[in-house]
Amino acid sequence: MTSQPDTGSRILKIFPIILIFPAVALVVFLVIFPLIWALGLSFYSYNVLRGEPPIFVGVENYYRLLNSLDVWRRFVLTGQFVFYSVSIEFLLGFGLAHLFYNQFRGRRLAITLVTTPLLVAPVAVGIFHRYLFDATFGIYSYIAQLLTGQSVRILSQHPMFAIVFMDVWQWSPFMMLFILAGLEAIPKHMLESSEIDRLSPLAKFRYIVWPTIKPLVALALLFRTMDAFRTFDTIFTLTGGGPGTATEVLSIQIYRTAFQFFRTGEATALAFIFLVIILLLTNIYLRLARRE
Amino acid sequence: MANLQNNRRGRRKILRTVLIYFATIIAVIFFIFPIYWLIATSLKTRAQAFSTPPLFVWEPTVRNFIDIFLKRQTEIEAITGQELELATGAETFFYNSFIVTFSSIAIATVIGVLAAYSFSRYQPHGTNTLMFFILSTRMLPAIVVAIPIYFFYRSLGLYNTHIGLVLLYTMFNLPFAVWMMKSFFDEVPRDIEQAALVDGSNPIKVFYKIALPQVLVGLGATIGFLIINVWNEFLFALLLTERATRTVPVMIAGTRGEVGINWGLIAAIETLYILPALVLIFVLQRFLLRGMTFGTVRGAK
Incomplete structure (x- = not known):
């Protein structure tokens, strides 16, 4: 380094910073700045439709929201959605991963086909599931009718089932990819020696398989949990939060508060409560990721 | 004796393969079906898309793909009397x-x-x-x-x-x-x-x-x-x-x-x-x- 000409070393010093600058500047301009503004607004009572200037109310928005039974009901609803979806996705993903851990002809193609839902646009998924679940023309309703012998109006009678089903359809392959990657990382010689030692399948799983796939399973669960919490597009297009508020998860409630009722101050306060939950989850995730 | 054991092992292997393929086919159908049904519906006429029970065999038409770009006039919905121009001019x-x-x-x-x-x-x-x-x-x-x-x-x-x-x-x-x-x-x-x-x-x-x-x-x-x-x-x-x-x-x-x-x-x-x-x-x-x-x-x- 010291043998280099002066200008060269100076370029080398500022060069990396010049490369990073645009990225950081954009992030600050479009994320940090709006976030601070929104945080400020969450302490005001502000309704765009009234056309009055915002009134400072301190923590009243937060106080009212956290004491509102309605908001707690949405928390529970969102929690239910996340819990059902993520646990079913985990079980299904786990089974699929073990299936595709076997080598057979057409395995690659099967994996590709099964993972297709991952890239399909959430809006297309949501709108199309409206057709699949349609009480009169929907094929899922038709199948349900064949199975139960009576006509089922899934979207109005079991809306929670519908949104969980849709989420499971789209995201189980995600779990499958993680667990499959974990399984494939198990050293072959360990599996072979477990065969020789005649380990029971349960013991084999507990002492050889599980320790290897555990970190990946943890990551997959966290990723899915965070994403399921934020789910907006699919539920918004399938049920719109309805019927009534039966599937109005937090993100949809925030959307409605802000852009249908225009109670902007309240909406931003709710958004920040939401953000804190996500940040806690992110924190756990980052800690796990760093340990990897 | 050895032959018999080989035979049994061979049969178990076949059974295993059959099970694997069976499970794979079910999985693929589950995840691909909505996409297949989407594409299938896009090849149906309005009446066919609205048939109950759903149509599994029909004569495919590409009219929808032409209509979404070319059809400009609004369609008046027979039951509700609503103007439907949304799905055109894509x-x-x-x-x-x-x-x-x-x-x-x-x-x-x-x-x-x-x-x-x-x-x-x-x-x-x-x-x-x-x-x-x-x-x-x-x-x-x-x-x-x-x-x-x-x-x-x-x-x-x-x-x-x-x-x-x-x-x-x-x-x-x-x-x-x-x-x-x-x-x-x-x-x-x-x-x-x-x-x-x-x-x-x-x-x-x-x-x-x-x-x-x-x-x-x-x-x-x-x-x-x-x-x-x-x-x-x-x-x-x-x-x-x-x-x-x-x-x-x-x-x-x-x-x-x-x-x-x-x-x-x-x-x-x-x-x-x-x-x-x-x-x-x-x-x-x-x-x-x-x-x-x-x-x-x-x-x-």
């Missing part, structure tokens, strides 16, 4: 989606690759902090930032403009581009670049003549994922566009409230809309896990 929306996707990806890729290279090779002060900061912006629920951005865009005149959406999408995809490209740069040994730098080569030349060619495959994969990200984005497009700049997902979502819509037309638009995803899933298969975890999990091959 080219505007596809054009908007295309422009926004293309521009924002071009910018995000350039900025992201530069930053990723710097983080990977030079590791300036605070690299770790900045990298995690950049990642954490991606964890933000879109709805949280959507409220302030909506008001900013209104007051700055960026509302209902292509540039506004492009800016936003660039920013939201930067974290992905940076992390993903860093993971690819990290895999390439840096000896040659270091040697060139010691010889006094221009660092800019070292970047695009030595480093960049080695990560071209990774760059392709990154761009593939960016296409999906931007093409699929809905919430901001919904909030920040009006008819002139509306993208395809907003148009599709707009059909939600309608009664008696022609599902064949909607399915045709949706089929065209998800076509990039159906193609890219084959191209990106190798990188799927990496792409969905920002390059933090490499996956087995």
Whole structure:
């Protein structure tokens, strides 16, 4: 380094910073700045439709929201959605991963086909599931009718089932990819020696398989949990939060508060409560990721 | 004796294979069926799409794909008397989606690759902090930032403009581009670049003549994922566009409230809309896990 000409070393010093600058500047301009503004607004009572200037109310928005039974009901609803979806996705993903851990002809193609839902646009998924679940023309309703012998109006009678089903359809392959990657990382010689030692399948799983796939399973669960919490597009297009508020998860409630009722101050306060939950989850995730 | 045992083992093996194929077929049907049904519906006439019980055999028609672009006149719905013009003139929306996707990806890729290279090779002060900061912006629920951005865009005149959406999408995809490209740069040994730098080569030349060619495959994969990200984005497009700049997902979502819509037309638009995803899933298969975890999990091959 010291043998280099002066200008060269100076370029080398500022060069990396010049490369990073645009990225950081954009992030600050479009994320940090709006976030601070929104945080400020969450302490005001502000309704765009009234056309009055915002009134400072301190923590009243937060106080009212956290004491509102309605908001707690949405928390529970969102929690239910996340819990059902993520646990079913985990079980299904786990089974699929073990299936595709076997080598057979057409395995690659099967994996590709099964993972297709991952890239399909959430809006297309949501709108199309409206057709699949349609009480009169929907094929899922038709199948349900064949199975139960009576006509089922899934979207109005079991809306929670519908949104969980849709989420499971789209995201189980995600779990499958993680667990499959974990399984494939198990050293072959360990599996072979477990065969020789005649380990029971349960013991084999507990002492050889599980320790290897555990970190990946943890990551997959966290990723899915965070994403399921934020789910907006699919539920918004399938049920719109309805019927009534039966599937109005937090993100949809925030959307409605802000852009249908225009109670902007309240909406931003709710958004920040939401953000804190996500940040806690992110924190756990980052800690796990760093340990990897 | 030995023969018998062999026989039994052989039979168990066959049974196992049959079970595996059976389970695989069920799994594939479960995950592919909605997409198949979508494409099938796009090839049905209005009456066929509305048949009960659902039609499994019919004479396919491509009329829907022509109608979504060419049909201009509004259709009067027989039962509700409602005017239905929504599923036509799709080219505007596809054009908007295309422009926004293309521009924002071009910018995000350039900025992201530069930053990723710097983080990977030079590791300036605070690299770790900045990298995690950049990642954490991606964890933000879109709805949280959507409220302030909506008001900013209104007051700055960026509302209902292509540039506004492009800016936003660039920013939201930067974290992905940076992390993903860093993971690819990290895999390439840096000896040659270091040697060139010691010889006094221009660092800019070292970047695009030595480093960049080695990560071209990774760059392709990154761009593939960016296409999906931007093409699929809905919430901001919904909030920040009006008819002139509306993208395809907003148009599709707009059909939600309608009664008696022609599902064949909607399915045709949706089929065209998800076509990039159906193609890219084959191209990106190798990188799927990496792409969905920002390059933090490499996956087995």
